Amino acid sequence: MPELRKDPVTGRWVIIATDPARRPSDFIRSRVVSKSNGDCPFCAGQENQTPPEILSYRDQANQWNLRVVPNKFPALRVEEMLDRTGEGLYDRMTGVGAHEVIIESREHKVSLAQLPEKRVEDLFWAFRDRILDLKRDSRLRYVLLFKNHGEAAGASVEHSHSQLIALPVVPIQVQEEIDGGRRYYEFKERCVFCDMLRQEASHGARVILETDEVLVLAPYAARFPFETWVLPRAHSSHFESAHASLIQSLAWAMRATIRKLERVLEYPSYNFLIHTAPIQEGPLPHYHWHLEIIPRLTRVAGFEWGAGFYINPTPPEEAAQFLRDAGL
Amino acid sequence: MPELRKDPVTGRWVIIATDPARRPSDFIRSRVVSKSNGDCPFCAGQENQTPPEILSYRDQANQWNLRVVPNKFPALRVEEMLDRTGEGLYDRMTGVGAHEVIIESREHKVSLAQLPEKRVEDLFWAFRDRILDLKRDSRLRYVLLFKNHGEAAGASVEHSHSQLIALPVVPIQVQEEIDGGRRYYEFKERCVFCDMLRQEASHGARVILETDEVLVLAPYAARFPFETWVLPRAHSSHFESAHASLIQSLAWAMRATIRKLERVLEYPSYNFLIHTAPIQEGPLPHYHWHLEIIPRLTRVAGFEWGAGFYINPTPPEEAAQFLRDAGL
Numbered sequence: 280m281p282e283l284r285k286d287p288v289t290g291r292w293v294i295i296a297t298d299p300a301r302r303p304s305d306f307i308r309s310r311v312v313s314k315s316n317g318d319c320p321f322c323a324g325q326e327n328q329t330p331p332e333i334l335s336y337r338d339q340a341n342q343w344n345l346r347v348v349p350n351k352f353p354a355l356r357v358e359e360m361l362d363r364t365g366e367g368l369y370d371r372m373t374g375v376g377a378h379e380v381i382i383e384s385r386e387h388k389v390s391l392a393q394l395p396e397k398r399v400e401d402l403f404w405a406f407r408d409r410i411l412d413l414k415r416d417s418r419l420r421y422v423l424l425f426k427n428h429g430e431a432a433g434a435s436v437e438h439s440h441s442q443l444i445a446l447p448v449v450p451i452q453v454q455e456e457i458d459g460g461r462r463y464y465e466f467k468e469r470c471v472f473c474d475m476l477r478q479e480a481s482h483g484a485r486v487i488l489e490t491d492e493v494l495v496l497a498p499y500a501a502r503f504p505f506e507t508w509v510l511p512r513a514h515s516s517h518f519e520s521a522h523a524s525l526i527q528s529l530a531w532a533m534r535a536t537i538r539k540l541e542r543v544l545e546y547p548s549y550n551f552l553i554h555t556a557p558i559q560e561g562p563l564p565h566y567h568w569h570l571e572i573i574p575r576l577t578r579v580a581g582f583e584w585g586a587g588f589y590i591n592p593t594p595p596e597e598a599a600q601f602l603r604d605a606g607l
Numbered sequence: 608m609p610e611l612r613k614d615p616v617t618g619r620w621v622i623i624a625t626d627p628a629r630r631p632s633d634f635i636r637s638r639v640v641s642k643s644n645g646d647c648p649f650c651a652g653q654e655n656q657t658p659p660e661i662l663s664y665r666d667q668a669n670q671w672n673l674r675v676v677p678n679k680f681p682a683l684r685v686e687e688m689l690d691r692t693g694e695g696l697y698d699r700m701t702g703v704g705a706h707e708v709i710i711e712s713r714e715h716k717v718s719l720a721q722l723p724e725k726r727v728e729d730l731f732w733a734f735r736d737r738i739l740d741l742k743r744d745s746r747l748r749y750v751l752l753f754k755n756h757g758e759a760a761g762a763s764v765e766h767s768h769s770q771l772i773a774l775p776v777v778p779i780q781v782q783e784e785i786d787g788g789r790r791y792y793e794f795k796e797r798c799v800f801c802d803m804l805r806q807e808a809s810h811g812a813r814v815i816l817e818t819d820e821v822l823v824l825a826p827y828a829a830r831f832p833f834e835t836w837v838l839p840r841a842h843s844s845h846f847e848s849a850h851a852s853l854i855q856s857l858a859w860a861m862r863a864t865i866r867k868l869e870r871v872l873e874y875p876s877y878n879f880l881i882h883t884a885p886i887q888e889g890p891l892p893h894y895h896w897h898l899e900i901i902p903r904l905t906r907v908a909g910f911e912w913g914a915g916f917y918i919n920p921t922p923p924e925e926a927a928q929f930l931r932d933a934g935l
Contacts, residue, residue: 284828288787288799289780293828294918301832301920303871303929306904354918367806368799369827423914433908450914452617459616471616471696478695499697500612500621504629543631550908576634579907580761580878586751586778590622590682592629601631 281355281374283448291451294354294374320351321438323385333379334408336401345401346382347409347443353378354444361418361447375418377445381405384439390428390546391439392538399530402441406553407526410519413445414558421446421453421557424518429548431575449557456554457566464565472567473514475499485595487602488535492528495536497595497602504577504593505544507536507602509570516563518555533570539605540574547574609683609702611776619779622682622702648679649766651713661707662736664729673729674710675737675771681706682772689746689775703746705773709733712767718756718874719767720866727858730769734881735854738847741773742886749774749781749885752846757876759903777885784882785894792893800895801842803827813923815930816863820856823864825923825930832905832921833872835864835930837898844891846883861898867933868902875902 282295320328326346334347355376363372383402384394391399406424413419426441427434449457463471479485479496487507488495495509509532511525521529533551540547555568583589610623648656654674662675683704691700711730712722719727734752741747754769755762777785791799807813807824815835816823823837837860839853849857861879868875883896911917 286787286826286828287791287803289783290787291828291830291915291917293830293916295829295922296918296920297922300922300925302925303833303873305920306832306875307873366827367810368802369806423916425908427908431906433906446916450916452915455617455915459614459618463615474696475615478697482695498614499694500614500619501623502619502621504634505631545631545635547634552914578759578761580753580755586880587619587780587783588621588751588774588778590624592624592633594623594625594628597628597630 280359281353283372283374285370287368287370289451292446292448296354319387319436319438321380321382321436321440322387329380334405334412336405342385344385344398345405347405348380348382350378350380350442355446357416357445372447375447377413377419377443379409379443379445381409381441381443382438383441387438389439390537390541392534392541394439394534396530396534399534400526403521403526403530406441406443407519407521409443410555410558414519416445417559418447419445420559421449422555423450423552424555425550425552427550429546429575431548432550434548453554453557457556457563460563460565460567470514470565470567472510472569476510476512485599487539487599488532490528490532492525493532495532497599499595501591501595501598502589503573504591505540505547505574505598505602506591506595507540507572507574507598509533509536509572510567511569514564514567516556516560516566516568517558518553518568519558520562529570535607536572536602538607539602540572542605543601544574544576547576549574608687609681611700611702613698615696615698617779620774620776624682647715647764647766649708649710649764649768650715657708662733662740664733670713672713672726673733675733676708676710678706678708678770683774685744685773700775703775705741705747705771707737707771707773709737709769709771710766711769715766717767718865718869720862720869722767722862724858724862727862728854731849731854731858734769734771735847735849737771738883738886742847744773745887746775747773748887749777750883751778751880752883753878753880755878757874757903759876760878762876781882781885785884785891788891788893788895798842798893798895800838800897804838804840813927815867815927816860818856818860820853821860823860825927827923829919829923829926830917831901832919833868833875833902833926833930834919834923835868835900835902835926837861837864837900838895839897842892842895844884844888844894844896845886846881846896847886848890857898863935864900864930866935867930868900870933871929872902872904875904877902 329348335343336345355374357377359373359375361375410422423444485497551572556566657676663671664673683702685705687701687703689703738750751772813825879900884894
């Protein structure tokens with residue numbers, strides 16, 4: 280049974296997966312990546328190979344375009360009882376939560392940039408629908424939405440998909456962003472992300488793309504080369520409160536941004552993830568949801584692990600210039 | 608000129624390297640790793656290929672066994688003036704600091720586990736000597752000591768070496784550990800690491816190795832499979848205050864632990880790093896220096912980046928058992 284454990288010093292929660300626990304030989308064996316089309320469980324026609332569907336979007340012929348299914352090897356399970364216990368100075372809780380896969384396309388391998396715009400919109404609608412559903416379970420505090428694209432980004436299945444993990448705790452880095460936003464708000468009575476949006480839009484050097492609803496930029500203190508953020512222009516702490524025109528604009532901007540990254544960096548592996556407020560909280564004046572894209576171009580070394588301190592070899596202004604120049 | 612930039616939300620500092628900035632083509636070209644013995648600048652006989660030596664330990668024949676040299680492409684430079692400036696809501700400072708390489712052996716490629724015990728001791732003495740020297744520069748607040756071993760761990764040179772980065776700021780993850788230690792101390796009036804040592808030593812299930820001076824264990828909330836910590840038994844916040852018998856014990860334990868990891872995981876890539884208190888601070892009752900070893904067995908995916916939240920597929924109790932059973 281998976282278990283959540285808390286680091287007694289920093290307060291960081293970790294999932295300890297136990298079924299099956301991975302033994303040394305599992306790491307030594309080279310990883311089995313991506314079945315080819317044909318025996319891929321996410322491909323159209325193989326629907327019986329996944330656990331039962333949670334959600335699907337279908338066309339008029341009742342053919343699915345997007346499916347959400349539980350992860351076959353979930354890191355957390357919604358069926359558990361939430362139980363918090365101590366073990367001397369340590370704290371743990373049962374692994375209550377959800378781990379779902381959003382299958383983005385009937386086709387085996389297709390980039391977000393190649394998907395029709397409507398399908399990219401569907402991905403964001405699915406994120407929204409799933410949050411609204413999971414929110415009803417009061418044990419769950421946070422929903423992480425993310426995509427691992429390519430082997431260097433940690434993808435273990437090739438078929439185009441995103442993932443969702445619902446947690447009974449708020450992840451530490453998200454909590455730090457919220458706390459940082461609160462400190463700024465207490466001092467200035469303004470949202471730090473709104474201030475950043477204003478400064479970036481008027482300065483321009485780090486802007487990659489603009490629409491009426493979103494700004495795509497290279498963040499000032501980017502940790503990684505070509506790190507890219509997509510921010511809604513209007514203040515909003517919760518992704519799930521996004522209305523239709525914002526979802527449309529976001530989908531268009533994401534598709535264009537991924538295409539730019541693919542052109543400039545020749546189809547890199549990347550992760551993207553949505554930072555949004557905890558699902559059980561009301562609207563926060565000091566937090567502003569956004570999406571972060573991290574191309575996986577360099578290997579993270581001891582320095583970064585050890586200190587949460589990053590060396591970025593490409594100034595964000597230069598990265599933004601390359602991406603701006605790449606055309607739509 | 609390298610620059611330090613602060614994330615306006617979390618307060619995390621990042622080094623933006625600028626000379627030379629890496630362009631998209633630098634990431635697309637496959638990385639050039641490790642010259643073979645012969646034209647390796649760290650090998651014995653090639654001393655003129657490195658910048659001038661900062662420190663060396665030599666035998667009676669005046670032949671070096673360990674050398675410390677500046678990194679040829681330093682992320683930070685000690686020659687800069689420390690200058691803090693704002694840019695709208697952003698904060699930055701000049702890239703003052705040091706970036707040094709500790710060459711651990713005359714031979715091209717040799718594992719710490721294969722080095723004579725005395726040479727491993729020398730490595731820790733060199734860490735200590737360098738901190739004591741850098742501490743005299745009051746602009747520097749922190750010294751990060753780390754090793755990247757193997758390509759998956761981010762090593763770009765094959766010759767056995769460790770690294771040191773001296774910083775004008777305290778890295779965010781270290782600061783969080785110190786803050787967490789302080790909160791625990793305020794509540795309990797005891798060091799959280801000392802409590803952990805007592806509980807682990809009596810419980811035993813996560814202990815990998817013990818000496819009179821150090822305990823080697825799999826931490827309760829390990830982020831990574833086979834993550835291993837080496838803690839001095841006696842309370843001490845600063846690594847550089849270690850006395851000779853502790854350095855000896857540490858070297859012995861590290862050598863034995865690396866050998867165990869090499870046996871169980873078949874020579875994995877790994878990082879190790881020392882978490883110690885900021886160099887300009889006096890002794891802290893609430894912080895306890897230690898060394899963290901992270902074998903690089905899995906790829907870090909979007910989930911981890913996005914949230915600082917980790918899924919560890921090997922319970923630390925099982926990892927400790929495998930490593931205990933591996934023999935010395």
